[in-house]
Amino acid sequence: MLDFVQQLVSGVALGCVYGLIALGFVLVYKATEVVNFAQGDLMMLGGFFAFTFIGMMGLNYWIGFAGAVAAMALFGMLAERVVVRPILGYPQFSIIMATIGLGYFLRSVAGMIWGTDDLKIETPFSQGVLRIGSLVLAYDKLSVIAATMILCTLLYLFFNKTTLGTAMRASSENMLAAYYMGIPVKRVVSIVWAISAAVATCAGVLLAPITFIHSNVGLVLGLKAFPAAVLGGFGSIPGAVVGGVLIGVIESMAGFYLPEGWKDVAPYLVLLAVLLLKPEGLFGHHVRKKV
Amino acid sequence: MRFLFKTDYEDDIKLFPHSGYLVSYGILLVLLLIAPYVLSSYLMSQLVFVCIYAIVGVALLILTGFTGQASLGHAAFLAIGAYTAAYLQKYNVPFPVYFLAAGGLTGIIGAMVGFPALRLTGIYLVIATISFALIVEEILARWESVTHGNEGMRVKTLSLLGVTVPRDSPTFYFLCLSVLVLTIVGTLNLLRSPTGRAFVAIRDSETAARSMGVNVALYKVKSFAISAAITGFAGVLFAHKLSFISPEMFTLQLSIEFIIVILIGGTFSLHGAVLGAIFIVMIDPFLTYLKDDMPGMIAGIAATFGAGPATAGNIQSKVAAFASLNGLKGAIYGIIIVLFVLFEPLGLYGRWLKIKLFFQLFPLYKRATFKRQKIYVKSERNR
Numbered sequence: 001m002l003d004f005v006q007q008l009v010s011g012v013a014l015g016c017v018y019g020l021i022a023l024g025f026v027l028v029y030k031a032t033e034v035v036n037f038a039q040g041d042l043m044m045l046g047g048f049f050a051f052t053f054i055g056m057m058g059l060n061y062w063i064g065f066a067g068a069v070a071a072m073a074l075f076g077m078l079a080e081r082v083v084v085r086p087i088l089g090y091p092q093f094s095i096i097m098a099t100i101g102l103g104y105f106l107r108s109v110a111g112m113i114w115g116t117d118d119l120k121i122e123t124p125f126s127q128g129v130l131r132i133g134s135l136v137l138a139y140d141k142l143s144v145i146a147a148t149m150i151l152c153t154l155l156y157l158f159f160n161k162t163t164l165g166t167a168m169r170a171s172s173e174n175m176l177a178a179y180y181m182g183i184p185v186k187r188v189v190s191i192v193w194a195i196s197a198a199v200a201t202c203a204g205v206l207l208a209p210i211t212f213i214h215s216n217v218g219l220v221l222g223l224k225a226f227p228a229a230v231l232g233g234f235g236s237i238p239g240a241v242v243g244g245v246l247i248g249v250i251e252s253m254a255g256f257y258l259p260e261g262w263k264d265v266a267p268y269l270v271l272l273a274v275l276l277l278k279p280e281g282l283f284g285h286h287v288r289k290k291v
Numbered sequence: 292m293r294f295l296f297k298t299d300y301e302d303d304i305k306l307f308p309h310s311g312y313l314v315s316y317g318i319l320l321v322l323l324l325i326a327p328y329v330l331s332s333y334l335m336s337q338l339v340f341v342c343i344y345a346i347v348g349v350a351l352l353i354l355t356g357f358t359g360q361a362s363l364g365h366a367a368f369l370a371i372g373a374y375t376a377a378y379l380q381k382y383n384v385p386f387p388v389y390f391l392a393a394g395g396l397t398g399i400i401g402a403m404v405g406f407p408a409l410r411l412t413g414i415y416l417v418i419a420t421i422s423f424a425l426i427v428e429e430i431l432a433r434w435e436s437v438t439h440g441n442e443g444m445r446v447k448t449l450s451l452l453g454v455t456v457p458r459d460s461p462t463f464y465f466l467c468l469s470v471l472v473l474t475i476v477g478t479l480n481l482l483r484s485p486t487g488r489a490f491v492a493i494r495d496s497e498t499a500a501r502s503m504g505v506n507v508a509l510y511k512v513k514s515f516a517i518s519a520a521i522t523g524f525a526g527v528l529f530a531h532k533l534s535f536i537s538p539e540m541f542t543l544q545l546s547i548e549f550i551i552v553i554l555i556g557g558t559f560s561l562h563g564a565v566l567g568a569i570f571i572v573m574i575d576p577f578l579t580y581l582k583d584d585m586p587g588m589i590a591g592i593a594a595t596f597g598a599g600p601a602t603a604g605n606i607q608s609k610v611a612a613f614a615s616l617n618g619l620k621g622a623i624y625g626i627i628i629v630l631f632v633l634f635e636p637l638g639l640y641g642r643w644l645k646i647k648l649f650f651q652l653f654p655l656y657k658r659a660t661f662k663r664q665k666i667y668v669k670s671e672r673n674r
Contacts, residue, residue, distance in 0.1 A: 087636075089665030090636070096417060101627070104621050105629065112618045215618070227422070230418060261429060276407050279410060
């Protein structure tokens with residue numbers, strides 16, 4: 001039983017990271033119908049930025065964190081301006097390829113700048129553990145869970161309650177109509193990319209104490225975030241996090257109870273099952289086909 | 292400029308629209324046939340890889356370019372073909388049999404992937420094919436009784452009709468070349484048949500295709516099966532060329548490379564597969580060449596502009612250090628993909644057509660001829 005709870009907590013913590021990356025996918029997808037295959041790499045880059053600020057320049061953890069988030073938000077805007085904006089409106093396949101190319105580029109450049117070793121960030125949560133009876137929970141995992149909750153709530157409120165959030169949803173439905181309604185679509189898209197890169201950075205920094213930062217971490221985790229996003233229904237903010245948590249728990253349970261090898265495959269089997277049985281996901285709404 | 296006067300549907304679907312095609316492809320074929328006796332053994336080896344990549348490129352074009360179903364899982368089909376060959380070879384099955392068996396098995400698995408894919412479009416299909424490829428990769432690593440797991444499998448030298456064909460012999464090159472030519476001719480014939488027309492109709496509009504009486508589900512599965520089978524054939528050649536296969540060769544990276552092949556070549560014509568294959572295979576030796584020669588060249592340029600020998604040497608060593616950085620190749624790959632998507636969406640073959648048209652219409656060429664339409668109105672979600 002105790003093992004089960006331990007596995008559950010570490011699965012939830014890992015799942016929250018998947019959820020945060022999936023959240024980035026969902027934000028960009030909601031606003032622009034673009035699937036950003038470089039999302040994981042944005043997370044990786046955010047982790048490296050935080051490492052530079054905290055580990056190399058010796059800044060305070062929170063200042064470094066904020067700095068990394070701000071820097072990555074700017075970087076997200078830049079990436080959108082340079083890579084995505086010129087091809088908005090073209091078939092999705094082109095945009096997918098462009099973001100795959102961007103991911104390649106970021107991975108290699110990060111490898112060139114920061115080397116290929118695993119890096120570690122010292123955080124205030126690194127050492128401590130929380131003991132409840134005989135249950136031992138590490139603070140770094142709990143911090144991931146808490147941060148995910150907060151971010152998810154904030155983003156949900158932002159999308160559903162604020163004017164800017166409504167503008168984003170409108171431009172996602174129909175860019176041209178949104179433009180006619182006076183929504184500055186280009187600026188909205190740019191802001192969405194900034195937010196999504198910022199969320200990715202949060203994921204990267206929170207992840208740093210659990211799995212170390214290296215230039216391929218984005219690819220590995222980014223691929224795991226797809227099942228999370230699909231399970232939640234591409235385009236739903238709570239769905240992304242719930243999907244992420246479910247995938248994380250499934251993965252860690254499969255690693256513990258099933259023979260070796262299932263752990264890596266389980267998320268994708270779930271993904272295929274979801275796509276076959278309920279393609280709109282848990283939280284997505286079914287859209288009828290129109291001619 | 293030549294005007295083709297067509298009076299019949301038969302004129303419209305001719306393999307060689309006019310005699311110029313026969314002449315130019317004839318010359319190309321002759322050049323390819325004398326290549327092994329002219330080129331160095333390294334270039335020949337690269338040329339074999341060009342053939343294999345081009346076969347996969349053609350397969351991917353049938354699925355992605357002409358049926359409009361994106362796939363990022365073709366490395367898995369290649370792996371299934373390669374492993375089938377390696378496994379059957381252990382039981383002394385002759386080459387023609389396991390060659391066909393590999394294609395057949397991959398085709399059946401392709402159809403099995405195609406069935407669930409019927410319900411998926413766009414990104415969902417891309418994600419599903421990625422997951423399929425990752426699952427296959429894991430199975431290859433774990434099913435040790437058949438695949439020998441991560442240790443990999445040796446592939447014996449090919450023997451065709453009692454003659455051994457080493458992997459770097461001209462005969463092996465001719466084998467790959469003939470498979471490529473057969474694939475291309477077969478695909479061209481497929482594309483001008485009712486099946487090929489149905490593929491293109493599905494790509495352009497599923498609803499329209501259905502209302503014209505095309506059985507969309509059937510043709511999508513067919514497209515998947517044909518594409519997978521051709522990739523399986525390429526897998527056999529790939530296994531023989533490498534003479535050793537292991538799961539980590541068939542990663543997502545390879546699937547992306549195949550997509551890059553058709554993306555760079557051009558997704559609307561079979562020429563694209565070949566041009567893209569040449570590009571992707573030759574970029575490696577080209578980068579190595581640049582790495583070796585670039586520093587000296589730049590130092591030479593600096594010297595002609597009046598830099599002293601000390602400065603020039605300094606520049607040379609700095610450029611050399613930059614060129615031998617670890618991830619430079621990946622970065623260049625990434626930049627190339629992004630640049631092609633942004634500035635040359637029709638690929639290398641599109642560029643060739645533009646240049647050709649420029650001279651044919653000189654001085655009346657209009658850039659807008661090849662401009663694509665942007666669609667902001669219709670969301671792909673609601674399609």
